[in-house]
Amino acid sequence: MKAIEVSHLIKKFGSLTALNDITFSVNEGETFGFLGPNGAGKTTTIRILTGVSRPTSGTASIFGHDIEHDTIAARQSMGIVSENSNVYDDLTAWQNMMFSAELYHVGRKEREKKASEILKVFELYERRNDKAHGFSKGMKRRLTLAMGLINSPRLLFLDEPTSGLDVQSNLIIREVVAGLVLEGVTVFLTTHNIEEANIMCDRVAIINKGHIVAIDAPESLKKTIQSVQSIEVSFDHNSADQLDELSRLSMVNEAQKAGDKFKLYTEDPSQVINVVMAYAHTHNLKVISITTLGPSLEDVFIRLTGLQRTGEKIHAID
Amino acid sequence: MPSTENKGLTKRLSCELSAAWAIAKKDMRIYYFKPNIIVSGLFFPLFMFLAFAIGKNTPPGNLIPGLISITLLFSASSIEPVSIPIERRVKTFERLLSAPISLYSLVTGESLSGFLYSLGIACLPLAIGVIVFGTPILNVPILIISMALTAFCFATLGTLFAAYPTENVGEVMSILNTVRLPLIFISGVFIPISAMPKIGQQIALVSPLTYGNDMIECAYTGKSLFPPLLDVLALVIFILIFQITANYLYKKFNE
Numbered sequence: 258m259k260a261i262e263v264s265h266l267i268k269k270f271g272s273l274t275a276l277n278d279i280t281f282s283v284n285e286g287e288t289f290g291f292l293g294p295n296g297a298g299k300t301t302t303i304r305i306l307t308g309v310s311r312p313t314s315g316t317a318s319i320f321g322h323d324i325e326h327d328t329i330a331a332r333q334s335m336g337i338v339s340e341n342s343n344v345y346d347d348l349t350a351w352q353n354m355m356f357s358a359e360l361y362h363v364g365r366k367e368r369e370k371k372a373s374e375i376l377k378v379f380e381l382y383e384r385r386n387d388k389a390h391g392f393s394k395g396m397k398r399r400l401t402l403a404m405g406l407i408n409s410p411r412l413l414f415l416d417e418p419t420s421g422l423d424v425q426s427n428l429i430i431r432e433v434v435a436g437l438v439l440e441g442v443t444v445f446l447t448t449h450n451i452e453e454a455n456i457m458c459d460r461v462a463i464i465n466k467g468h469i470v471a472i473d474a475p476e477s478l479k480k481t482i483q484s485v486q487s488i489e490v491s492f493d494h495n496s497a498d499q500l501d502e503l504s505r506l507s508m509v510n511e512a513q514k515a516g517d518k519f520k521l522y523t524e525d526p527s528q529v530i531n532v533v534m535a536y537a538h539t540h541n542l543k544v545i546s547i548t549t550l551g552p553s554l555e556d557v558f559i560r561l562t563g564l565q566r567t568g569e570k571i572h573a574i575d
Numbered sequence: 576m577p578s579t580e581n582k583g584l585t586k587r588l589s590c591e592l593s594a595a596w597a598i599a600k601k602d603m604r605i606y607y608f609k610p611n612i613i614v615s616g617l618f619f620p621l622f623m624f625l626a627f628a629i630g631k632n633t634p635p636g637n638l639i640p641g642l643i644s645i646t647l648l649f650s651a652s653s654i655e656p657v658s659i660p661i662e663r664r665v666k667t668f669e670r671l672l673s674a675p676i677s678l679y680s681l682v683t684g685e686s687l688s689g690f691l692y693s694l695g696i697a698c699l700p701l702a703i704g705v706i707v708f709g710t711p712i713l714n715v716p717i718l719i720i721s722m723a724l725t726a727f728c729f730a731t732l733g734t735l736f737a738a739y740p741t742e743n744v745g746e747v748m749s750i751l752n753t754v755r756l757p758l759i760f761i762s763g764v765f766i767p768i769s770a771m772p773k774i775g776q777q778i779a780l781v782s783p784l785t786y787g788n789d790m791i792e793c794a795y796t797g798k799s800l801f802p803p804l805l806d807v808l809a810l811v812i813f814i815l816i817f818q819i820t821a822n823y824l825y826k827k828f829n830e
Binding site: 328329346356357 | 590593594596597598600601604605665666667669670671672673674675676677829830
C-alpha cells in the first residue's frame with residue numbers, strides 16, 4: 258500500500274490555479290522530499306494532504322484512506338510538524354505533549370510513557386515543567402517535533418524541520434528523523450535546504466507554479482543535467498575583482514564567489530582546470546585547492562524551476 | 576454486525592468528546608485569566624448593568640436575574656473571539672484543524688470553555704443576590720437549566736463569530752459587539768418585552784437572550800412571557816443553528 262497517493266489534484270483560488278493536475282505517490286517507509294520555490298504550491302499540497310483544505314478536483318489518500326471523505330482515519334496515522342513552531346507558549350512542555358496526545362486519542366498511560374521517552378530523546382525532559390514561553394527557538398522546534406511524534410505516526414509531515422536552528426537542535430532533529438526512517442516511518446519533507454533533501458531523501462519531487470516538474474531519486478535527477486558541472490578553486494589571495502576575470506575565461510559559463518572559493522560552471526571541467534592554472538600562473542597566484550564537482554541537487558532545482566543565480570543568491574525569473 | 580458497528584460508533588464518540596474536552600481544558604489553562612477576557616467577561620457586563628440600573632427605583636435584589644442574563648451573554652461569548660484569532664496568529668489553530676477530530680468536536684470544545692467560564696462568572700451575581708440581597712429563587716432546577724442553556728448558547732455564538740478569518744482580536748470583538756449590545760435592549764433585560772412597541776416585541780423573538788432571560792426571570796419570580804419548555808426549545812434551536820453555521824464557516828474559511 259502507498260503511504261500517499263495523489264491523483265490529478267487541482268486546487269484553484271478564484272482565478273489562480275495553485276495546483277495544476279499534480280499526480281505522485283510516496284511509498285511506505287520512503288523519505289520523500291517536496292521542493293519548490295516560494296508560492297510553487299508546496300503549502301497548498303500539504304494542506305490538502307493533511308485534510309485542512311479541500312481540492313477543487315482530484316483525489317489524495319493516506320494509507321488508502323481518502324483524505325476528503327475518510328479524513329479522520331487518514332489523519333490518525335499522521336504526525337504533522339509545521340514550519341512554524343506552533344507550540345502553546347502558555348503551557349508547559351509536558352502539557353503541550355499531553356494536549357497533542359489527547360487530540361490524537363492516545364490513552365493516558367501510553368501518552369505519559371511516550372511523552373517521557375520522546376522528551377528525553379529531544380533533551381527536553383528536564384524542562385518538561387517549564388512553560389514553552391521561555392524556550393529558545395531550537396527548543397520550541399524540538400518540542401514541535403516531539404508533539405508530532407506522540408501518536409507514533411506511520412507518516413510524518415516535516416515542513417522545514419531544521420530551518421534557522423542552532424547546531425545542537427539541528428543534530429538532534431536529524432538524528433531522530435534518521436531513526437524514524439530506520440523504523441519504517443514514511444517522511445514527507447519540505448525544505449528550502451536542498452542539500453538537506455539531497456542527504457535525507459530517497460526521492461524528491463520538484464514543484465513549480467503548481468506543476469510537478471521532476472520526480473526521481475536525487476542522483477538520477479543530477480544525471481539529467483550533467484552539462485552543469487563546475488570546478489571549485491581557491492587561491493592564496495582571493496578578491497572580488499577576480500570574479501569578473503574568472504567569469505570571462507574561456508569555457509566558463511558562469512562564476513560565483515563562495516567564501517574563500519570560486520565556483521566556475523562549465524561543460525568541460527578538464528579544459529577549465531588548465532585555463533585556471535594558466536590564469537593563476539599569469540597573475541602570480543598559488544592554487545590552494547581545486548576540485549571538480551558534478552551537478553548538485555540545487556543545480557537541478559534551479560534548472561527545473563527557471564530560477565537564476567545572481568552572486569550567491571537565487572532569484573526568480575517571471 | 577450491529578454490535579461491532581455500535582462499539583465503533585461508541586469509541587468514535589468517546590474519542591470526539593475527549594478531544595473536545597482537551598480543547599476546552601487547554602483554553603481554560605491559557606485564556607481564563609487573560610486581562611482582556613476578564614474585562615470583557617466580568618467587568619463589562621457589570622458596569623453596563625450598573626449604568627442602566629442606578630437611579631431606578633427598582634429594589635436591587637430584583638435586578639439580579641437581568642444581571643445574571645447579561646453576565647452569561649458577555650462572559651460566554653468572550654473566550655473564543657479572543658482565543659481563536661490569537662491561535663490563528665501563532666499558528667496553533669492549524670494544529671486543531673489538522674487533528675483527527677471532526678469540526679463539530681472542535682467547535683464544541685471551543686464553546687465548552689466559554690460555557691464553563693460563563694457559569695463560573697455568573698455564580699457571582701447569583702451569590703450576591705442570595706447573600707447580600709436575600710433574593711429568593713423560586714425554582715432552582717429551572718434556574719440551573721436556564722443558566723446552562725443560555726451559557727452554552729452564547730458560548731457557541733462566540734465560537735461562531737470567531738470563525739471570521741482574522742488574526743486580530745479587535746476585529747472579531749467589534750463585529751460581535753454590534754450583535755451583543757443591541758441584544759441587551761431588545762430582550763427584556765432592561766425594558767420588559769410587554770412594555771416594548773409592537774416592532775420591538777417582534778424583534779425580541781429572534782434574540783436568544785429573550786428566552787434565556789425569560790427563563791431566569793421565571794426561576795426567580797415565577798412569572799414569564801413564554802412557558803419554560805418553549806424557552807428551552809428556542810435556546811436548543813439557537814444552539815443548533817449557531818453550531819451548524821459555525822461548522823460551515825470554519826470549513827469554508829479554511830479553503
